[in-house]
Amino acid sequence: xxxxxxxxxxxKNKIFDVHVFVIGLAVTVLLVAYSAYLSTEALKRDAEHIxxxxxxxxxxxxxxxxxKTDILEAIxxxxxxxxxxxGFNNVAKSLFDGSGIRxxxxxxxxxxxxxxxxxxNEAVLGDNxxxxxxxxxxxxLAFNTKSTALSGPYSLTQGxxxxxxxxxxxxxxxxxxxxxxxxxxxxxxxxAALDPIMLKELPEYGYNYRLYCQDENGxxxxxxxxxxxxxVKPVSSSIQVPNHVWTLDLFPxxxxxxxxxxxxxxxxxxxxxFLLAVIFKQKAEQARVLYRFAYTDELTGLFNRRWLNEQxxxxxxxxxxxxxxxxxxxxxxxxxxxxxxxxxxxDALLRDFAVRLRSVFGESAFLIRIGGDEFGVLxxxxxxxxxxxxxxxxxxxxxxxxxxVINDIVLNYSASIGWAQFPQDGxxxxxxxxxxxxxxxxxxxxxxxxxxxxxK
Numbered sequence: 001x002x003x004x005x006x007x008x009x010x011x012k013n014k015i016f017d018v019h020v021f022v023i024g025l026a027v028t029v030l031l032v033a034y035s036a037y038l039s040t041e042a043l044k045r046d047a048e049h050i051x052x053x054x055x056x057x058x059x060x061x062x063x064x065x066x067x068k069t070d071i072l073e074a075i076x077x078x079x080x081x082x083x084x085x086x087g088f089n090n091v092a093k094s095l096f097d098g099s100g101i102r103x104x105x106x107x108x109x110x111x112x113x114x115x116x117x118x119x120x121n122e123a124v125l126g127d128n129x130x131x132x133x134x135x136x137x138x139x140x141l142a143f144n145t146k147s148t149a150l151s152g153p154y155s156l157t158q159g160x161x162x163x164x165x166x167x168x169x170x171x172x173x174x175x176x177x178x179x180x181x182x183x184x185x186x187x188x189x190x191x192a193a194l195d196p197i198m199l200k201e202l203p204e205y206g207y208n209y210r211l212y213c214q215d216e217n218g219x220x221x222x223x224x225x226x227x228x229x230x231x232v233k234p235v236s237s238s239i240q241v242p243n244h245v246w247t248l249d250l251f252p253x254x255x256x257x258x259x260x261x262x263x264x265x266x267x268x269x270x271x272x273x274f275l276l277a278v279i280f281k282q283k284a285e286q287a288r289v290l291y292r293f294a295y296t297d298e299l300t301g302l303f304n305r306r307w308l309n310e311q312x313x314x315x316x317x318x319x320x321x322x323x324x325x326x327x328x329x330x331x332x333x334x335x336x337x338x339x340x341x342x343x344x345x346x347d348a349l350l351r352d353f354a355v356r357l358r359s360v361f362g363e364s365a366f367l368i369r370i371g372g373d374e375f376g377v378l379x380x381x382x383x384x385x386x387x388x389x390x391x392x393x394x395x396x397x398x399x400x401x402x403x404x405v406i407n408d409i410v411l412n413y414s415a416s417i418g419w420a421q422f423p424q425d426g427x428x429x430x431x432x433x434x435x436x437x438x439x440x441x442x443x444x445x446x447x448x449x450x451x452x453x454x455x456k
Contacts, residue, residue: 043258051249061194062193069165072106073167076106081171081179099193100190100195102162112129163189163190164187169184191224200226207251209251210229211249212247229251232251232255235249236248305369305370308376324379325381325422329375331414332414334349353375393417396415418441420432
């Protein structure tokens, strides 16, 4: 009853404890401010990553488009510096397959001789760009540097911008002297040529954007931007193009500060115990994500080399040392798959091999992607480990007899296998990996009869 009386009396005198409220308010302010900082930094990191991805896409797309001038150059050189109009049109027509390509030209000694398509471009025929005040600087830049140079972007009467890439063609004569033949040129329409990088999808992810460069007067020239551009400081990423630098700005549609979240946290911030519980949960989640990034391979989902290193060191330093076997795998001719079919199929092959390893070794072994096309397996084998090593090698060889088929492409591949056993083959991480690596290369040499330079 006395406690009830005190509680009733206190409630009459005060609604809350001032000291607790002040402490709670201070903690709330600190935690909310810290949470806002983390949220903002995370949003900025995400934006920086996205900007870098789209910048890389832009550089790759433009590089592919500019590469078309290299193809025309190669054909001109293969014909001794000459090409007929019909031959040019056939080549240009085959190159005219990208979005936003306005024209392809060949300029012997800097004079526009051929243009595809010719319709609407008749006026440029016969133009000597070395004598054209608007084109002379960029033409000389390409000539002097012997590399592709850009002109523009410059405004088009029909809207948008034009971008000209001039690739100088030099022929090496028998005496070693270089002779200038002319330019292979591609003219792009912007922003149409940039459609494949899908900048327009950025607002769907909560970002507005602006892609711009500097014009010949040093002023910013916007190439393309979203319908809305925020009045906040953007995250920027540079795009390297010949003799120019473009910039991609990303603006969060709702600003860097998530005000609604901040208001909600401030409103409930006085519930200290609940707030602390939320923070500890967030920290635990961050730790889980960091562990996954630190110790697993993103492509295959297997453990990575760092995990393997620490795992072996832990076993070697344990008070009770248990024997184990480390397998070392290297995919044969993997570089040829990448060169012939591209990294997409190369990545698919790596994922396929990870699945096959799991089907052979089961859940009792630890699977690792050491790096590139090298894999490992950490297994606890018994005293009959030699028999088990032979068994697993045969099981994997049998498994790999089944080809990988992707989009009608049949990939037959194999793997060279090495292994080492602790403690017989070594007592350190480096010594065990060295033995396993040597046995793997011995297996590669025995079964594939290649020299050291072709071992991959």
